[in-house]
Amino acid sequence: xxxxxxxxxxxxxxxxxxxxxxxVEEWGGISYxxxxxxxxxxxxxxxxxxxxxxxxxxxxxxxxxRTLPNVDLRAVQIVDEPNNxxxxxxxxxxxxxxxxxxxxxxxxxxxxxxxxxxxxxxxxNFISGFEMELGTAVSLRAYHAGPIYADLHSxxxxxxxxxxxxxxxxxxxxxxxxxxxxxxxxxxxxxxLAHAWGDPWxxxxxxxxxxxxxxxxxxxxxxxxxxxxxxxDEDPRAWQRTPxxxxxxxxxxxxxxxxxxxxxxxxxxxxxxxxxxxWGASFFCALLANRGLDAAxxxxxxxxxxxxxHRGATGxxxxxxxxxxx
Numbered sequence: 292x293x294x295x296x297x298x299x300x301x302x303x304x305x306x307x308x309x310x311x312x313x314x315v316e317e318w319g320g321i322s323y324x325x326x327x328x329x330x331x332x333x334x335x336x337x338x339x340x341x342x343x344x345x346x347x348x349x350x351x352x353x354x355x356x357r358t359l360p361n362v363d364l365r366a367v368q369i370v371d372e373p374n375n376x377x378x379x380x381x382x383x384x385x386x387x388x389x390x391x392x393x394x395x396x397x398x399x400x401x402x403x404x405x406x407x408x409x410x411x412x413x414x415x416n417f418i419s420g421f422e423m424e425l426g427t428a429v430s431l432r433a434y435h436a437g438p439i440y441a442d443l444h445s446x447x448x449x450x451x452x453x454x455x456x457x458x459x460x461x462x463x464x465x466x467x468x469x470x471x472x473x474x475x476x477x478x479x480x481x482x483x484l485a486h487a488w489g490d491p492w493x494x495x496x497x498x499x500x501x502x503x504x505x506x507x508x509x510x511x512x513x514x515x516x517x518x519x520x521x522x523x524d525e526d527p528r529a530w531q532r533t534p535x536x537x538x539x540x541x542x543x544x545x546x547x548x549x550x551x552x553x554x555x556x557x558x559x560x561x562x563x564x565x566x567x568x569x570w571g572a573s574f575f576c577a578l579l580a581n582r583g584l585d586a587a588x589x590x591x592x593x594x595x596x597x598x599x600x601h602r603g604a605t606g607x608x609x610x611x612x613x614x615x616x617x
Contacts (some may be wrong), residue, residue, distance in 0.1 A: 292579065293409055294332060295497040296325055296572070297341040298416040299375050299395065300352050306380045313403045320353050320375065320418040322604035323565030324442075327572030327594060328414065329359045330611035332578040341366045341406055343395045345374025357454070359608060366406040370395050375419055379564070380496035389448075394419060400427045404434060412527065414575050415471070416568060420445035425463055429494070440575045441471040442567065447483050447611065458483050466611040469502040473531060475571045477509045492518075499547050504530065507574065509567050514553040514592050517584060521546040526581045552588040554596055561599035569611070570595040
């Protein structure tokens with residue numbers, strides 16, 4: 292299997308993590324999801340990072356990517372733009388303030404399309420929120436035959452004049468959601484999506500159907516929950532493409548089922564950076580291995596809990612597998 296992982300590598304400057312007086316610099320962003328996929332992917336899987344890297348950090352980025360096993364780097368593109376850098380300041384264990392500087396532009400569809408032809412599945416994480424425009428996502432949905440997973444994340448974050456990221460409603464949310472088979476959000480992001488709906492969980496139940504088939508909500512130390520179409524086949528390889536939606540068409544509500552899956556392990560102290568990214572990549576890989584929804588969520592909960600005990604993405608795939616990094 293060839294699994295595409297599309298997102299943005301970010302150079303993080305992290306303040307006040309673990310009560311440290313001095314900031315820490317390290318790779319973040321899609322690097323966490325890549326490490327999660329490298330640890331959880333079924334045997335025989337090749338991971339294909341689909342990343343646009345700024346020329347100022349290209350050498351360092353390739354150095355990190357080459358530490359990951361079973362990775363094909365032919366879809367990594369160097370662009371003449373400053374790479375994304377984020378200043379992270381932790382307010383408490385789970386909340387933080389992000390300030391963005393630099394930033395590579397979105398994938399143009401003519402450049403993205405040739406990279407997708409041999410992929411069996413595609414994981415997308417909107418790390419910057421500018422990985423692609425809606426028109427590209429619609430074209431991707433029409434073109435790619437395999438399952439598409441999307442962590443919406445920063446798609447619902449704007450950028451102020453000072454670079455600080457702030458939540459914003461997602462324009463054309465119906466069209467965005469229908470571009471993906473599986474959508475991941477956290478509780479705050481779900482509330483932002485449902486700002487005009489009232490009850491976020493009623494919103495979740497109303498939008499799940501054939502597009503998206505499955506909505507996942509991460510809940511920090513409480514684990515995660517899903518809302519799925521009642522007739523969902525839990526093996527993504529069995530999903531059949533439905534006709535592409537008409538732009539602006541209403542989402543048709545369908546019968547759904549839902550479940551909350553709590554972590555098997557007690558909450559741990561440590562660094563929560565990247566937990567949602569590790570969770571999503573681990574879940575999708577387990578689902579592609581035909582582990583089923585509940586088992587995949589338990590595996591993802593365990594991976595996110597283990598991620599808390601590690602600092603940064605370098606060597607993380609070893610830690611997630613219970614090994615000591617060389």
